[in-house]
Amino acid sequence: MTIADLPQRPNAPSLDAFWMPFTPNRRFKADPRLLASAKGVRYETVDGKSVLDGTSGLWCVNAGHGREEIATAVERQLRTLDFAPTFNVCHPIAFEFAERLAEIAPSGGGEKLDRVFFTNSGSESVETALKIAFAYQRAIGQGTRTRVIGRERGYHGVNFGGVSVGGMLNNRRMFPTLPGVDHLRHTHDIAKNAFSDGLPEHGAELADDLERLVQLHGAETIAAVIVEPMAGSTGVLLPPKGYLKRLREIATRHGILLIFDEVISGFGRLGAPFASDLFGVRPDIVTTAKAITNGVMPMGAVFATREVHNAFMTGPEAMIELFHGYTYSGHPVACAAGLATLDIYEREGLLTRAASLETAWAKAWEGLKGARNVIDVRRFGLVVGIELAPREGAPGERAYDAFTEAFRRGLLVRVTGDVIALSPPLIVEPEEIAEIGSILTGVI
Ligand code: PLP
Numbered sequence: 001m002t003i004a005d006l007p008q009r010p011n012a013p014s015l016d017a018f019w020m021p022f023t024p025n026r027r028f029k030a031d032p033r034l035l036a037s038a039k040g041v042r043y044e045t046v047d048g049k050s051v052l053d054g055t056s057g058l059w060c061v062n063a064g065h066g067r068e069e070i071a072t073a074v075e076r077q078l079r080t081l082d083f084a085p086t087f088n089v090c091h092p093i094a095f096e097f098a099e100r101l102a103e104i105a106p107s108g109g110g111e112k113l114d115r116v117f118f119t120n121s122g123s124e125s126v127e128t129a130l131k132i133a134f135a136y137q138r139a140i141g142q143g144t145r146t147r148v149i150g151r152e153r154g155y156h157g158v159n160f161g162g163v164s165v166g167g168m169l170n171n172r173r174m175f176p177t178l179p180g181v182d183h184l185r186h187t188h189d190i191a192k193n194a195f196s197d198g199l200p201e202h203g204a205e206l207a208d209d210l211e212r213l214v215q216l217h218g219a220e221t222i223a224a225v226i227v228e229p230m231a232g233s234t235g236v237l238l239p240p241k242g243y244l245k246r247l248r249e250i251a252t253r254h255g256i257l258l259i260f261d262e263v264i265s266g267f268g269r270l271g272a273p274f275a276s277d278l279f280g281v282r283p284d285i286v287t288t289a290k291a292i293t294n295g296v297m298p299m300g301a302v303f304a305t306r307e308v309h310n311a312f313m314t315g316p317e318a319m320i321e322l323f324h325g326y327t328y329s330g331h332p333v334a335c336a337a338g339l340a341t342l343d344i345y346e347r348e349g350l351l352t353r354a355a356s357l358e359t360a361w362a363k364a365w366e367g368l369k370g371a372r373n374v375i376d377v378r379r380f381g382l383v384v385g386i387e388l389a390p391r392e393g394a395p396g397e398r399a400y401d402a403f404t405e406a407f408r409r410g411l412l413v414r415v416t417g418d419v420i421a422l423s424p425p426l427i428v429e430p431e432e433i434a435e436i437g438s439i440l441t442g443v444i
Pocket of ligand 1 (some may be wrong): 120121122123126155156157158228232233261262263264289
């Protein structure tokens with residue numbers, strides 16, 4: 001059977017059955033935007049219009065779309081070993097992929113976090129990291145540490161642990177959250193840091209919130225603190241200079257594990273393989289997903305230090321050390337996609353390419369300073385957050401209008417509240433960056 005033998009897919013299917021995620025369903029279905037194919041940095045809609053991918057899909061297609069070698073690797077794996085469990089039996093490719101990830105694992109300038117636990121998404125990576133943190137503390141005789149600290153305006157996925165430690169109002173208000181969680185204040189301060197070039201100057205002292213929470217709850221009750229080195233989904237919030245180092249120092253002083261959620265910042269988004277490396281801070285646990293397979297197969301990975309991992313490896317050998325895992329942990333087809341993705345990242349230097357695009361990226365957003373309704377532009381690596389003044393009584397509507405108009409003009413952007421975020425594939429060329437900047441500046 002070849003592709004030509006497969007039944008044709010409808011271009012205009014009924015939209016009723018699919019309950020879409022994170023989307024105003026009725027508004028979308030009244031005026032749908034349907035993408036049919038993609039190559040490089042461009043999508044094509046069902047009616048043949050070209051749309052620049054300003055968001056790498058959802059921060060995941062870092063090597064660009066339609067990479068033949070990933071498709072071929074996936075096809076070979078599907079035809080060789082489509083599925084096998086990783087509970088008590090396994091397959092070579094899961095070990096091979098973990099070893100390859102270990103070679104490039106985040107290190108923050110110290111020993112690499114080269115022990116890898118596989119998941120299927122960012123949300124699952126977060127739940128896994130939290131469970132490892134609790135179980136680690138228990139394993140080293142610190143079983144009273146059952147509390148975890150997140151941060152306001154953090155986004156850690158949609159499962160109950162992630163929603164509880166996250167700090168995004170709309171994610172939390174509809175659902176009960178777990179007890180035993182407290183939050184640092186967020187670090188976003190437009191009054192002091194608007195239009196900062198690079199990392200914000202002000203706000204390192206906000207890391208002292210962790211010290212304050214230690215004084216409030218007692219260090220012996222806190223297992224871990226989790227933050228995104230750069231918060232993407234709540235509007236591109238950059239860490240103030242010195243903030244992450246300070247957080248590391250306080251966490252270490254009190255025996256609290258530091259978890260970096262690098263689901264977005266991992267795999268080259270900021271100009272280094274991981275934000276931990278770029279900022280020179282070594283966390284104990286790092287969560288990843290998205291670009292680990294270039295977005296083509298659902299997968300995530302949690303990296304842990306050997307100190308954390310080895311603490312589990314001391315009991316009787318017949319014992320399962322960590323009672324946790326997913327049917328699809330280390331799925332062979334996802335591993336094949338991941339290995340092919342890492343090959344591309346390495347061959348094309350994509351994990352550091354964002355740094356070399358800095359000048360073109362900065363130039364694309366120059367025109368927005370002083371533009372009407374633009375109250376901040378935050379740019380770092382190959383990411384920009386453009387914050388608009390909200391319309392009175394209609395928060396988010398100005399950015400939503402910019403999103404629909406940009407799409408009409410052939411550019412996909414992402415909006416959260418009144419922030420427009422862009423993060424194109426790391427293969428983007430300077431001319432395409434200029435095109436992205438010019439379309440969006442025109443829209444705004
Ligand atoms: N953590 C962070 C920092 C994220 O940005 C996201 C998604 O955007 C997640 C976790 C959740 O990932 P997923 O949607 O794959 O579950």
